[in-house]
Amino acid sequence: MKRGTLFVVSGPSGCGKGTILAEIRKDPGVFISVSATTRGMRPGETDGVSYHFLTREKFESLIRNDGVLEYAEYCGNYYGTPRQPVEEHLAAGENVILEIEVVGAMKIREKCPEAVFLFIAPPSLSELERRLRKRGTEAEEVIQNRVAQATREILCAKDYDYVVRNGELADAIADVKAILRAESMKIAKNQMIIDEVLGK
Amino acid sequence: MKRGTLFVVSGPSGCGKGTILAEIRKDPGVFISVSATTRGMRPGETDGVSYHFLTREKFESLIRNDGVLEYAEYCGNYYGTPRQPVEEHLAAGENVILEIEVVGAMKIREKCPEAVFLFIAPPSLSELERRLRKRGTEAEEVIQNRVAQATREILCAKDYDYVVRNGELADAIADVKAILRAESMKIAKNQMIIDEVLGK
Numbered sequence: 001m002k003r004g005t006l007f008v009v010s011g012p013s014g015c016g017k018g019t020i021l022a023e024i025r026k027d028p029g030v031f032i033s034v035s036a037t038t039r040g041m042r043p044g045e046t047d048g049v050s051y052h053f054l055t056r057e058k059f060e061s062l063i064r065n066d067g068v069l070e071y072a073e074y075c076g077n078y079y080g081t082p083r084q085p086v087e088e089h090l091a092a093g094e095n096v097i098l099e100i101e102v103v104g105a106m107k108i109r110e111k112c113p114e115a116v117f118l119f120i121a122p123p124s125l126s127e128l129e130r131r132l133r134k135r136g137t138e139a140e141e142v143i144q145n146r147v148a149q150a151t152r153e154i155l156c157a158k159d160y161d162y163v164v165r166n167g168e169l170a171d172a173i174a175d176v177k178a179i180l181r182a183e184s185m186k187i188a189k190n191q192m193i194i195d196e197v198l199g200k
Numbered sequence: 201m202k203r204g205t206l207f208v209v210s211g212p213s214g215c216g217k218g219t220i221l222a223e224i225r226k227d228p229g230v231f232i233s234v235s236a237t238t239r240g241m242r243p244g245e246t247d248g249v250s251y252h253f254l255t256r257e258k259f260e261s262l263i264r265n266d267g268v269l270e271y272a273e274y275c276g277n278y279y280g281t282p283r284q285p286v287e288e289h290l291a292a293g294e295n296v297i298l299e300i301e302v303v304g305a306m307k308i309r310e311k312c313p314e315a316v317f318l319f320i321a322p323p324s325l326s327e328l329e330r331r332l333r334k335r336g337t338e339a340e341e342v343i344q345n346r347v348a349q350a351t352r353e354i355l356c357a358k359d360y361d362y363v364v365r366n367g368e369l370a371d372a373i374a375d376v377k378a379i380l381r382a383e384s385m386k387i388a389k390n391q392m393i394i395d396e397v398l399g400k
Contacts, residue, residue, distance in 0.1 A: 119387075121397045157394050162385045165393055175385055182382035185362045185375055187319075193365055194357050197321045 002192070004029075004094040005183050006086065006112055008105045009176075011120030012150030014132045016166045020120065021099060023173045030180070031089040033098045036068070039077035052082060070100070070107035081108070095180055102156040109159075116183050118176065119160040123167040125151065202392070204229075204294040205383050206286065206312055208305045209376075211320030212350030214332045216366040220320065221299055223373045230380070231289040233298045236268070239277035252282060270300070270307035281308070295380055302356040309359075316383050317360040318376065323367040325351065 011017040025032050036052040038059050047053045054062075059078045062068050071080025081098055089096045098108065108115055122128035128150055132143050157163050162179050166172040183189075211217040225232050236252040238259050247253045254262075259278045262268050271280025281298055289296045298308065308315055322328035328350055332343050357363050362379050366372040383389075 121393065124397055125399055151398060154394060154397055158387060158391065160387055162382070163387055163390045163393055164385055165397065175381065178378040178381035179385065181375065181378035182362070185364055185379065187358060187360055187363050190363045191358065193321070193363060194354060197324055197354055197365065198351060199325055 001091070001093050002184075002189060004031075004090045004092070004096055005180075005189065006090060006108075006115040007095060007097045007118060007180065007183075008108050008115050009097055009099050009118045009120060010102050010105045010153070010156075010160070011166075012122065012128065012153045013146050014128050014135075014150070015120045015122045016131075016169060016172065017099060017120040019169060020164075020166065020173055020176055021097060024097065024176055024180070027177070027180075029094050031085075031094045031096045033081055033086055033096055035079055035100075036062070036082050037077060037079045039075075039079075054078075069098075069111055070104045072104060095184070102153050106156075106159065114188075116179070117160040117162070118179060119154075119157040119163045120172070120176075121154060121157060121163055121165045122150070123165055125154075201291070201293050202384075202389060204231075204290045204292070204296055205380075205389065206290060206308075206315040207295060207297045207318060207380065207383075208308050208315050209297055209299050209318045209320060210302050210305045210353070210356075210360070211366075212322065212328065212353045213346050214328050214335075214350070215320045215322045216331075216369060216372065217299060217320040219369060220364075220366065220373050220376055221297060224297065224376055224380070227377070227380075229294050231285075231294045231296050233281055233286055233296055235279055235300075236262070236282050237277060237279045239275075239279075254278075269298075269311055270304045272304060295384070302353050306356075306359065314388075316379070317362070318379060319354075319357040319360040319363045320372070320376075321354055321357060321363055321365045322350070323365055325354075 009017055009021065021032060024030055034048060034052055036054050036059060038054055038056045041047065041053050063071060067083050068080040069083050069086060071078055086096050105117060125147060129143065129147050132138060132146055164172050164175045209217055209221065221232060224230055234248060234252055236254050236259060238254055238256045241247065241253050263271060267283050268280040269283050269286060271278055286296050305317060325347060329343065329347050332338060332346055364372050364375045
């Protein structure tokens with residue numbers, strides 16, 4: 001069984017990565033990892049879909065037993081990537097996608113050097129600002145903070161393998177699909193295909 | 201102007217790479233390199249399309265002036281890849297494809313370390329043999345030689361970046377297109393996009 005590939009996808013808030021991944025998720029053979037957290041469930045959220053909602057004791061037990069690929073603590077709550085489902089889906093030959101911010105992504109880079117890193121960029125900072133403002137839900141100060149945060153994140157794109165610039169959504173979806181398809185043909189994943197072709 | 205990517209495509213006789221590249225050639229932004237040779241033009245061949253037909257003096261002058269990316273001598277004739285058209289199309293932002301056998305490919309690897317190497321494999325050796333036989337133009341001994349040569353070539357696939365197994369032609373074409381598309385998003389090619397996004 002050919003092992004799947006681990007993809008780590010980052011990009012600033014408003015870059016459209018959620019919309020892109022919602023489309024990628026429809027492809028068979030793709031598993032999108034669900035993060036774990038110790039924060040309380042909010043209205044409209046579903047356990048195992050929005051997050052795996054864990055107790056603090058359970059999360060700390062996972063940390064001790066190398067059961068999370070990366071984690072961080074924000075505002076007194078843990079957030080992290082459970083290792084077991086990622087490993088299981090990779091072993092089953094599926095591509096696994098982690099949507100994760102830049103600091104967590106670089107922790108994955110250390111633990112999983114074979115992972116492939118995609119950065120989704122907005123077409124421009126000014127367009128990102130326009131999109132955030134269009135949502136109409138955020139105070140001006142929040143928007144300015146997000147743009148400043150996006151700037152810091154975009155400077156981290158140099159540490160990724162690929163950068164997809166999300167100008168037209170359909171193009172960006174096709175870009176991400178092309179990356180997934182191309183990576184499955186990398187020679188490192190296909191040594192056994194050489195043997196198969198030769199009939200060994 | 202973003203520079204194009206140099207792709208080197210190899211695969212045994214009968215693997216279908218000619219048919220695949222004929223399809224890829226239709227895409228805008230792709231230039232398929234034409235080899236140079238000192239052998240005589242055959243009926244049905246066109247100068248500049250089948251090959252660039254050169255005199256021995258002209259070819260040796262190219263060799264002396266680093267004007268070929270690689271060359272070899274077979275049966276007293278030179279065959280090689282002229283450097284200038286490759287450089288020009290890359291500089292114009294086009295992807296350039298060299299269709300070249302495994303020994304020549306590895307010479308390109310030394311001269312152009314940034315090039316991307318694709319190996320087109322048949323689904324299996326026995327299917328390759330069936331395809332060669334189906335052409336109906338070759339003596340049994342020629343077919344057996346080709347299968348033996350294919351075996352040696354397929355063992356070189358481990359030195360390529362990607363392996364595309366040509367079972368269904370439409371899939372193989374889509375595979376090669378995905379590789380070209382994905383490679384254009386590699387971060388090494390897109391450092392200036394980060395600056396553009398940031399409005400620098």
